[in-house]
Amino acid sequence: MSVTIKSVHRTFKKSQEEDLIVLDDVNLHIKKEEFITIIGPSGCGKSTLLKIIAGLDRKFHGSILIGGQELTGPGIKQGFIFQEHRLFPWLTVEKNIAADLSLNDSEIRRKVDELIEIVRLKGFEKAYPRELSGGMAQRVAIARALLRNPDVLLLDEPFGALDAFTRTHLQDVLLDIWKKKKTTMILVTHDLDESIYLANRLVIMTPRPGRISQIIEIDMPYPRKKTDVRFQAIRQQVLTEFEKSELIH
Amino acid sequence: MSVTIKSVHRTFKKSQEEDLIVLDDVNLHIKKEEFITIIGPSGCGKSTLLKIIAGLDRKFHGSILIGGQELTGPGIKQGFIFQEHRLFPWLTVEKNIAADLSLNDSEIRRKVDELIEIVRLKGFEKAYPRELSGGMAQRVAIARALLRNPDVLLLDEPFGALDAFTRTHLQDVLLDIWKKKKTTMILVTHDLDESIYLANRLVIMTPRPGRISQIIEIDMPYPRKKTDVRFQAIRQQVLTEFEKSELIH
Amino acid sequence: MSKARAAIVAGPQAAIKKARYSQNNTVWNTLFKRILIGIRGLILPVLILGIWQFVGSFYDVSDTLLPTPAAIFHSFLDLIFTGELWAHLKISIWRAAVGFGLGAGLGLLFGVIVGFSSRSEQVMDPTFQMLRTIPHLAVAPLFILWFGFGELSKVLLIAKGAFFPIYVNAFLGIRGVDSKLFEVARVLEFSRFHLITKLILPAAMPNILLGIRLSLGVAWLGLVVAELMGSSEGIGYMIMDARQFSNTDIVFVGIIIFAVVGKWTDSLVRVLEAKLLKWRDNFNGDDSSR
Amino acid sequence: MSKARAAIVAGPQAAIKKARYSQNNTVWNTLFKRILIGIRGLILPVLILGIWQFVGSFYDVSDTLLPTPAAIFHSFLDLIFTGELWAHLKISIWRAAVGFGLGAGLGLLFGVIVGFSSRSEQVMDPTFQMLRTIPHLAVAPLFILWFGFGELSKVLLIAKGAFFPIYVNAFLGIRGVDSKLFEVARVLEFSRFHLITKLILPAAMPNILLGIRLSLGVAWLGLVVAELMGSSEGIGYMIMDARQFSNTDIVFVGIIIFAVVGKWTDSLVRVLEAKLLKWRDNFNGDDSSR
Amino acid sequence: SNQEKSVKGNAADTEGKKNQQEVTVNIGIQQSIWPILAAKEKGWFEEEFEKAGAKVKWVEFQSGPAYFEAIASNRLDFGRVGNIPVLVGQAADIPFKEIAAASIGEKGDAILVPKGSKIKSIKDLKGKKVAVAKGSSSYGLLYNALKSEKVNPSELEIIQLQPDEAQPAFETGSVDAWAIWEPFQSTQVIKNGARVIANGETVHSSSPGYQIVRTKFAEEHPELVELYLKVTEKATRWQNENEDEAAELYARLKKTDKEVIISVLKNSKPDNMPIDNDLLQAQQETADLLYELKGLNEKLDVSKVVDNSYIEKVLKEYK
Numbered sequence A, B: 001m002s003v004t005i006k007s008v009h010r011t012f013k014k015s016q017e018e019d020l021i022v023l024d025d026v027n028l029h030i031k032k033e034e035f036i037t038i039i040g041p042s043g044c045g046k047s048t049l050l051k052i053i054a055g056l057d058r059k060f061h062g063s064i065l066i067g068g069q070e071l072t073g074p075g076i077k078q079g080f081i082f083q084e085h086r087l088f089p090w091l092t093v094e095k096n097i098a099a100d101l102s103l104n105d106s107e108i109r110r111k112v113d114e115l116i117e118i119v120r121l122k123g124f125e126k127a128y129p130r131e132l133s134g135g136m137a138q139r140v141a142i143a144r145a146l147l148r149n150p151d152v153l154l155l156d157e158p159f160g161a162l163d164a165f166t167r168t169h170l171q172d173v174l175l176d177i178w179k180k181k182k183t184t185m186i187l188v189t190h191d192l193d194e195s196i197y198l199a200n201r202l203v204i205m206t207p208r209p210g211r212i213s214q215i216i217e218i219d220m221p222y223p224r225k226k227t228d229v230r231f232q233a234i235r236q237q238v239l240t241e242f243e244k245s246e247l248i249h
Numbered sequence C, D: 001m002s003k004a005r006a007a008i009v010a011g012p013q014a015a016i017k018k019a020r021y022s023q024n025n026t027v028w029n030t031l032f033k034r035i036l037i038g039i040r041g042l043i044l045p046v047l048i049l050g051i052w053q054f055v056g057s058f059y060d061v062s063d064t065l066l067p068t069p070a071a072i073f074h075s076f077l078d079l080i081f082t083g084e085l086w087a088h089l090k091i092s093i094w095r096a097a098v099g100f101g102l103g104a105g106l107g108l109l110f111g112v113i114v115g116f117s118s119r120s121e122q123v124m125d126p127t128f129q130m131l132r133t134i135p136h137l138a139v140a141p142l143f144i145l146w147f148g149f150g151e152l153s154k155v156l157l158i159a160k161g162a163f164f165p166i167y168v169n170a171f172l173g174i175r176g177v178d179s180k181l182f183e184v185a186r187v188l189e190f191s192r193f194h195l196i197t198k199l200i201l202p203a204a205m206p207n208i209l210l211g212i213r214l215s216l217g218v219a220w221l222g223l224v225v226a227e228l229m230g231s232s233e234g235i236g237y238m239i240m241d242a243r244q245f246s247n248t249d250i251v252f253v254g255i256i257i258f259a260v261v262g263k264w265t266d267s268l269v270r271v272l273e274a275k276l277l278k279w280r281d282n283f284n285g286d287d288s289s290r
Numbered sequence E: 001s002n003q004e005k006s007v008k009g010n011a012a013d014t015e016g017k018k019n020q021q022e023v024t025v026n027i028g029i030q031q032s033i034w035p036i037l038a039a040k041e042k043g044w045f046e047e048e049f050e051k052a053g054a055k056v057k058w059v060e061f062q063s064g065p066a067y068f069e070a071i072a073s074n075r076l077d078f079g080r081v082g083n084i085p086v087l088v089g090q091a092a093d094i095p096f097k098e099i100a101a102a103s104i105g106e107k108g109d110a111i112l113v114p115k116g117s118k119i120k121s122i123k124d125l126k127g128k129k130v131a132v133a134k135g136s137s138s139y140g141l142l143y144n145a146l147k148s149e150k151v152n153p154s155e156l157e158i159i160q161l162q163p164d165e166a167q168p169a170f171e172t173g174s175v176d177a178w179a180i181w182e183p184f185q186s187t188q189v190i191k192n193g194a195r196v197i198a199n200g201e202t203v204h205s206s207s208p209g210y211q212i213v214r215t216k217f218a219e220e221h222p223e224l225v226e227l228y229l230k231v232t233e234k235a236t237r238w239q240n241e242n243e244d245e246a247a248e249l250y251a252r253l254k255k256t257d258k259e260v261i262i263s264v265l266k267n268s269k270p271d272n273m274p275i276d277n278d279l280l281q282a283q284q285e286t287a288d289l290l291y292e293l294k295g296l297n298e299k300l301d302v303s304k305v306v307d308n309s310y311i312e313k314v315l316k317e318y319k
């Protein structure tokens, strides 16, 4: 599914008189099966933009097209991994992953077990969210989104609380899914390496009002190696670009 | 204040019969004014260890000495920045930072304003937590802990949700405070660079049961440069060590 | 969405203008919305009154059983013009207010104490729970014995009723506080006072306000029994007195007064609720934006 | 902490053994703890009874007003042995149960409906809030008029009382659901059924259970008025009849039955609460570990 | 002056040093039509008791038994109650005395049937539903009526309903008959065409009302007891002599049709006289009946709570 963001504006009421312009004229066309990553300083409106694309936030001006169709609302076609884990505290790990799907369905059961294996949570199927560590909860949330095979997957710092190894593992899992299922990926991250490791295009945002300042094409075959010279070169390029937009701001 | 962790064991009940051993015989002596960082895979017991040191978790076996004294309970002497932001949702940013201290006190007021400036949240003093982005909330939590000048500061992935620049800025702020106030720092992170950038000693933990597998001394003057060759060398060393303990596990 | 689409066609400037325009209109919009909400609330009562009047006018229902709304309204006006209604209402409101203040105050106090410490829960809660299901009517004679016929026993009886909802709600509100925030309070070494004012009360506020609403209702209902005890004024008395002489229209005036004052005080608390809980990020009803 | 210190001296192995040892002991420990909690709960009631008996024996308090606990206990035994008490209790429990089931069921249903959509709130809630503060005693005649004086009107009167606490609690419980989780439900495209069963009910469960507790109490209290209406059995009737004939000891037996059954049903709900809410990570009373 | 002295003396006895303490007299009143209502309205009690250095406090009651609860807790000094409550009060050893008969009460209670009912007599009640408030004077009337017609109470369905609830049941035909007191009786007869099938007169068993006083109070302030009866006498006479004016007054106070009030006044003629042997005997019969019905736990001697001395003195003085 392609995603088209057309002159999206979003303001929040800060007080009676003052408005906070969070997104100002954001335009972006994401092709089908593209992998986009978004980086930008904290508070620049990345989460807000994802919520708008997911159809959760309807109070914006502008328009969002998904697969050429005007967005009508949230749904399983647009998967969303939130910045916070947002697990249902009353459901165990496996039930959180299944959510509204029934674990008695053997197909679902199999998939859930597989995902638990993938996110390395074997042995914690029956644990409640309060018994999980920060990173474990985040992995459950990832599994929950992956179970549903969305056409567009929106990921808001999905690996933020994970150690380097689990992180790399899940990045590979994500690339795998992307290749197999042809999911359009939009991933927000603060990790430059992650960004370069994953993206077809890297979007840099500037804050208040949030705008897209740079779009960097990364034309490098997968799997990429972080130690690769080309990788490092692109890293350096992005860093300078990023620094520039930081300075402008 | 020195912190001594003596053969600390911690188990959680997993089910009626099964116990989950999270910390198994953890021993560590942290000298006065030392900067320790802890890295380890997700779920290995880092947060649990910090909570024990803070005096929040009393259901462990073993003992904790702070400044040579048996730990009696939590308090402002052991500052704690939690993995989640844990702001009071009914208080505005500035009131969350002040918490039980009165903003009418001009000294407190001044400090709070200064901290808001430091964590780059000027203009959001009167915002409620629900109006903040993930990274902004985390920065408020950091300011709250810094206001109190603790003797020991326990930081559980404090910069996890921040972009590279804000992160570097706050790392420097932390080093500054450490040098000026002689605070003993214990910081949990997943970012190797951060770890090496900050620590006197770097502690690597292995999971289930959580044990300290390696302690790496980083003998390099501050301020460190991430592009420095020595930095990169240490990075490589840590990475191999880390990889080793990953593999053992 | 059509608005947004128009904005695209005209470009971003238009979108912003549109936004400004609609903002100028908000005063009217909110006024209009309020009125609409008010009208929606009246649909059911008006419908019921209509059917009632219709049945009363066209079928033969004895006036001593079910007077028509018109007849009740007539009595209502009578009672207003003689000033009687106001006299009854005044004393009843006074009693309910004092009783509520006392009962709710103590309920909140004990709710906080018991919620705060599981030991005091173990000592006190079982007794309170037993007292909770003792009927007003059954203890009225004891109240007369201990406190006489004066205002005291009435107020105390009302307080007895008002105590429990807020007690239970405050208690459970406190027990519902997220232990994560408790840890924060412990790390920041909150004093007991700050623990209560900065953490427990705000966190339990939704429940406490709910308790206040329920307590207000119970206090108000308690009037009926309280004003059976040697009273010769008050809305509860007015109803009972009218009963003796089959003045069913006056009984209904009383019932309606009960309903309206009850609803009105409830609305007051909800206004308070909206103010005190503006920090909450919670569900507001599926179709609230429509 | 001394245990822990001993463990250090003896090294980690000892610590683990210690842990095992204390685990073997947990059965006894929990039993002992339970008994302790039970005893703590009895302190106040026993104290009150003691003072009461003492005052009754040594001071001149009319038996009509305040019979001594001994006298009440005597009546209690009498009522048990004649089987009268059980007969009354049986019918009362039946009425309260049916009335509660009806009222609480409807209360939950409407609470969910109204909580779910702000439009239905606007239409229905004002009417419910008005009905809430209409006294039982005042509408009892209407119930007789509409439903006769059989079981129906009694059950309905009880249901009327039981409706409101759970309605209000369910309503506000739903409105208290974190909108963050609502967003998740929307993203996962929950059906209305799943939205209710997987999100709303569990999230509102603390409040719903609280509502059930309050409703049970109100249902139980409603018996007193309900059993005034053409009844010749039931605990409420027993009390009122005994009062009519100044058999105050029987009145007190009734009051105590009210208290005990009320407390007992309440405890049942709390057991349920502990089961249903075991996922919660909340404050358990400051000194709960002691 | 004589009275004043004794009041002060007593106050000094009971209250110790606080010899300036004023006596407060608590007078019970029910929400029914009775001379005391006129006296209250006109302030006669306040006026007279003021002279004796006492204050009057009115306490309204909904039912007879509540009077005795109030007397037992020393919160009530005077009242006028029906024949059944006094029996119950006596059985419960409440310290009170009957100081006068306030009415003979032959028509004050009645068994009613709705307009057009086929029931003509007590015997017709067999197999029918009859509403009555247990423990009220009408309850006594019903059982006395059944007894006099030799109808076994188990042959009919007696439904225990308070007047508030009995009224809709009666009007909608849920019950076939209703044993009830004034003013419900007159209201039903006049407004809804109900018919009286029995009352005290037809059954030869009256339901008298009694003036009662708390024993301790009477011992401490005998002069106030006399004063109470004196004012009662005044009010009773006023009502009997100015029936129309009284009816007007009551109708206004109670917001009821004058017609109903006149009927009430006719049916329940107030009195203020010693409790004579006829009354005593009727009362004893009622007591025995109640004992049979297990309403009372013991056999009573109803004469034990009677003290005619005050009323006799007052009546002598008044003439």
Ligand SMILES: Nc1ncnc2c1ncn2[C@@H]1O[C@H](COP(=O)(O)OP(=O)(O)OP(=O)(O)O)[C@@H](O)[C@H]1O
Pocket (backbone or CB within 6 Å): A012, A013, A020, A022, A041, A042, A043, A044, A045, A046, A047, A048, A049, A083, B130, B131, B132, B133, B134, B135, B136, B161
């Ligand atoms: N509900 C809200 N009410 C008011 N302001 C809001 C709200 N949500 C977000 N904002 C504001 O919008 C801005 C952008 O927020 P957003 O969450 O999109 O940032 P972000 O780019 O995701 O940042 P981070 O990297 O820290 O998560 C912030 O300044 C925030 O204060």
Ligand SMILES: Nc1ncnc2c1ncn2[C@@H]1O[C@H](COP(=O)(O)OP(=O)(O)OP(=O)(O)O)[C@@H](O)[C@H]1O
Pocket (backbone or CB within 6 Å): A130, A131, A132, A133, A134, A135, A136, A161, A163, B012, B013, B020, B022, B041, B042, B043, B044, B045, B046, B047, B048, B049, B083
């Ligand atoms: N309250 C609890 N009940 C049961 N198990 C718990 C509880 N808290 C933590 N655990 C378990 O303890 C282990 C360590 O948790 P901890 O939060 O210390 O991990 P962590 O090292 O901080 O991980 P992360 O980097 O993901 O935050 C996990 O396996 C977790 O399941």
Ligand SMILES: [Mg+2]
Pocket (backbone or CB within 6 Å): A046, A047, A048, A083, A156, B133, B134, B135
């Ligand atoms: Mg964000």
Ligand SMILES: [Mg+2]
Pocket (backbone or CB within 6 Å): A133, A134, A135, B046, B047, B048, B083, B156
């Ligand atoms: Mg952690």
